[in-house]
Amino acid sequence: MPNIKSILTDTQTLPLNQIEELLSLLEEALVLGSQVGQVYEEVKEFRFAKGKVCPHCHSELVSRNGKYNGKQRYICKDCRKTFTDFTNSATYRSKKSLDKWLKYAKCMIMGLSIRKSAKIVGINIATKFFWRHKILDCISAFLGTGDAEGVIEADEIFFAESFKGTRPSNMPRKSRKRGKAIKKRGISKEQICVATAMDRQGNLVIEPLCKGRMTHRELEGLYKVHIGENSILCTDSHKSYIQFAIDCNLDHKRIKTGKHKEGIYHIQHVNALHSNLKKWMGRFNGVASKYISNYMYWFKWLRTFETERDSIKTKNFIVQSNVAYSYTKVSEFKTRVPQFN
Template sequence: MATISNIKSDITSLSEYQLRELFNYIGEMLTLGSSDGSLNKEFRESRFSKGQCCPHCESTSVVKNGKLKGKQRYICRSCKKSFNDLTKSALSCTKLSLQTWIEYVKGMIIGLSIRKNAENVGVCVKTSFYMRHKVLDCIRAFMGVGDVDGIVEMDETFVAESFKGNHKKSGFKMPRPARKRGKQVKKRGISNEQVCIATAIDRNGNIILEPLCKGRVTYNALERLYEGRIDSNSIICTDSHKSYIQFAKDLELDHKKIARGHYKNDIYHINHANSLHSNLKIWLYRFRGVSTKFLPNYMSWYKWLQSFSSDKEVIKTKNMLIHSVIPFVDTKIKGYKERVLKLL
């Protein structure tokens, strides 16, 4: 049996690279826990931080109802449904081990493709796809749309509408001719073949990043998204698009317009929003096209990565796992097959 003194003597013979690898491994063990039990305990405490309730009806009238495969089950006295600590979460209805999910989330943090992550954890590509979107559905529910205040930079960017993943055998019919081999949108300028992604970012780093509409942005769409999510005392900075002028007027917001050909007006500019768009496009490129119906999930994923960008990878892995079990979300596979884009 290894003793502390033996381990210490072995460590002295390691190279600097090996020491770093050992340090990272120990850090990972301490953060994620050396056993499933410690992480499951954190899931339970985070999910029911305000008291235990039913994930189906959110009633607090619940009692224990035996165990199944070592996991405690409960029954709700209100709706009569039974559940466990992970029901209606990313980790519900799965036969995969917690360690497999940990490795999969690690792959998501570093940006592995669905296929690469499937190889990484030993599952098929189809399972890898569902794993990704089970996690992202929960991350989206956890993050919400968001709120901004103070000096708020607002702008929009556009991505081509994509029907990736829809097949003829499912009864799907393309509403337009297919773009062969990833060619660009055929219509010139901004058209209804492009999805508008609205962006608002304040100087504290709070972000709203949502697919808003198809084609050019309108002030009605802006009001639908931002009303109640921008503090009434905020100062909004935008370009000179007329929709923002009407939007600011309707919500009675202080409005600083950046004139065409100019980049800033004293401390007021939209440089952070433009930088966000640039980095978002670079990040999206690795996926070789994102199906429009799943675009909200990818926006929440990117926003989550921005919110925790300063954390170490092992901390990000733990946080993403915990955040994917906190909200009550139906993650059954049937829902992904029937999904359509729902604009706010």
């Protein structure tokens, strides 16, 4: 009969990869096991903070409708459809248990590749890819565009257009580059412009804006309701910001090229953010343009919660992906088209 002493002795004789396997087994049993219950509770609390709402039609006229597989069911008196606490969440209808999702969330937070995560979680690579974007669709909805105010630094970053994962029949032309971040020089229509505005409290708006050069109208379309009145906008010398600042009645500080600092008005924080973003995106070896927005939100999430402990991050990542409503089906990923054509 093995006891803890004999197990510990045996453990010392195991090769490193098997010790790691043992560790992840223990972790799963201890941490993830206790988190599953927490996730259920927190999703319910968050989702229905203002009372039960129908995930199909958003009506508040709902009532309990018995239990199914141990889960409480509800019925909507308006659309007559039934639902559970998790209907239309990222993990809804998943055949895998929630602890596998938590394990995968941890891999995403650690920045592991799809291949490596698939191995750790024990599911195939295609499934992992869908999980990644199911989670990110929900995280995007959860975070939303956000708002910035006060002293705001704004700038753009470009990613080469990529049709990775798009069927050749749906592709407008052969993809040459692979979605990597590129220098600003030589901006063309084959580049996706991502606009970033961040204030000094760390609030961040980061969204794909257009293909190629941006105009003041595109800036207005994105920022108008997300930048606070009486804010002070700091940008480089890009002309489109001038008209945008006038139209939105913002005090505008243009930082001349080569000049890095004018007192508190500079764009060093947004520049540093973009260089981190570029480095972080490098690991994906080019992302399909249709998913650029999801990656921006992933980056934003990591940055927003960077000071949290890893176990809390993992739990919150899954809670938030289940709080927001997702209507994404796997088949939709195959036909999803880029934001800009």
